[in-house]
């Protein structure tokens with residue numbers, strides 16, 4: 001029997017497919033503020049993610065025609081809008097934050113039973129706006145759309161973008177920009193900072209409820225653990241090490257790894273001044289405000305560990321009745337970070353080099369390639385992409401030739417054929433990443449000229465990053481502009 005014509009099972013959802021639930025809204029009141037988005041003048045759809053809409057069980061054709069829903073001018077059936085409360089360590093300093101320009105509409109439960117937050121970003125002021133206008137600009141929202149979709153296609157856990165609409169209003173940043181609202185889809189928006197908020201208020205009940213909620217939602221296997229706080233910490237550490245290892249393996253630099261930008265689900269969240277590295281250098285920073293390079297490429301693992309230590313601190317009251325013993329449990333867990341991360345990173349780098357087996361010297365082999373790349377300012381993505389197990393190294397560079405010989409000898413130690421090696425490498429080394437100048441070009445065309453074609457073509461290429469069959473030099477050649485030259489649209 002053909003399966004393709006079977007109509008989807010009837011569900012409680014309406015014709016648009018909304019099936020919103022509100023488990024977060026049922027958590028203690030100190031974790032949220034209920035309010036509606038602020039309507040905008042003239043909502044216009046700029047991008048609508050049909051594939052994502054379908055996977056959420058939404059009627060994509062119908063919703064693509066309803067920009068008002070994605071601007072906050074109208075609400076989907078069953079929405080219970082709220083702003084989430086959270087705190088955060090920003091560049092190392094603790095502050096109370098909260099959704100200053102975002103509104104959670106609810107949790108869409110998909111036909112498969114998965115639960116995703118639907119959040120409007122740029123939807124107007126909230127009690128947490130401080131001195132901000134509650135709004136977002138078109139350039140940065142399209143940037144989030146492009147990079148998050150690229151990350152998804154690369155197979156890296158990430159929030160996604162369902163729609164970007166313009167508001168018909170202006171926002172004032174360094175310059176005047178068209179206003180926009182992005183609809184963000186996330187496994188949840190629970191952050192390290194959400195736990196810091198509950199802990200800073202000394203609200204043990206809220207902390208416990210939040211812990212149980214997060215375990216049920218993201219770590220159901222751990223939900224019945226004897227010490228839920230510890231089970232959560234270990235679960236988050238496992239996912240975050242895996243995530244950061246994936247970032248390192250594609251040269252992704254998040255840019256603002258504040259604790260409010262680290263999700264308990266293990267997804268990449270909050271695309272601000274992020275970018276992919278071209279020339280390999282661990283000191284690479286793209287954010288113009290990150291003067292000391294706190295969030296440089298090479299620091300990302302250590303910062304993740306630092307952030308997890310803040311999570312552990314917040315969870316202390318749940319770890320043990322005796323504070324000293326609680327601290328010991330937390331320290332023991334956090335100390336494990338480096339080992340777990342190393343394992344994840346090595347696995348990722350072995351795959352990039354086509355290694356199936358494990359040898360003690362693998363780490364040194366990988367390190368010496370990275371040292372060579374750094375010395376040569378070699379392009380991170382293209383160096384891996386151009387490695388070929390069955391070809392000899394170019395004669396021109398004896399240092400690289402020597403490394404290549406070591407690599408080929410290493411390949412001989414495993415039973416797999418050159419073809420199998422090549423397949424593995426192609427599955428782990430992207431042919432294309434969102435090159436900074438291509439992203440800028442797409443944003444300039446969209447924002448300055450209302451031309452979305454450049455971005456659409458870029459999105460199509462980025463949707464198949466492991467497609468090595470066609471060479472697309474236009475998309476795979478680095479611009480030659482260093483990070484210093486690439487800071488436009490990094491604002492929000």
Ligand code: AMP
Pocket residue numbers: 097098099100101102128129130131132133134135136256260261270272492
């Ligand atoms: P971010 O740098 O995007 O992670 O944001 C840090 C904090 O600032 C969060 O609490 C945001 O909600 C808030 N925020 C950022 N931009 C604005 C804005 N334009 N208006 C109000 N709050 C904002």
Ligand code: MG
Pocket residue numbers: 260261270
């Ligand atoms: Mg943030």
